[in-house]
Amino acid sequence: MSGDAGDIDKLRKALAAEHAVLFAYGLLGARTSGTLRSRMSAAYEAHRSRRDQLRALITARGGRPVEPDASYALPFFPSNATLAANLAVHLEGGVTAAYLELAAATEEPLRRHAALAMQEAVARSYSFRPAQPAAFPGMPAKATPAASPAASPGASAVQDGE
Numbered sequence: 001m002s003g004d005a006g007d008i009d010k011l012r013k014a015l016a017a018e019h020a021v022l023f024a025y026g027l028l029g030a031r032t033s034g035t036l037r038s039r040m041s042a043a044y045e046a047h048r049s050r051r052d053q054l055r056a057l058i059t060a061r062g063g064r065p066v067e068p069d070a071s072y073a074l075p076f077f078p079s080n081a082t083l084a085a086n087l088a089v090h091l092e093g094g095v096t097a098a099y100l101e102l103a104a105a106t107e108e109p110l111r112r113h114a115a116l117a118m119q120e121a122v123a124r125s126y127s128f129r130p131a132q133p134a135a136f137p138g139m140p141a142k143a144t145p146a147a148s149p150a151a152s153p154g155a156s157a158v159q160d161g162e
Helices: 005-031 034-060 081-102 108-127
Strands: none
Touching (some): 005 108, 034 081, 034 108
16 A cells, blocks of 8 residues: 555654654653653553554555654753653653644544544643643633622612511
């Protein structure tokens, strides 16, 4: 099967992003412990699965998958658990951007693959944040209730003791 060259290029970009994320999660898994390490390991395994899927999709379309670099530069070095979680959020955002480009593929199955991968990455991103987002992100904050309006003239107010 021969695929659209543009789609294969988009798949390669997503694969390159997965390679970079796997490198970083490998480092994070080695530098964390406890529950955070378990979550980092689960993220690593999820990205490894996505990497393997992308390699198969590229090969099935007659393309050649990109290989991982020996090392990747990190935007910052995580020296504690909070920074490790912040880096995980950053990583998931980066891979989401790569899949966003793949969402413009000509083939519908590739668009579906990209949409599901983005959903997973965004959900993982929020799982690493210390506080959960608002129920409806992007909506304005709930306004504080205004003071009760003054009684209009002529309206009878009920008072204590009546």
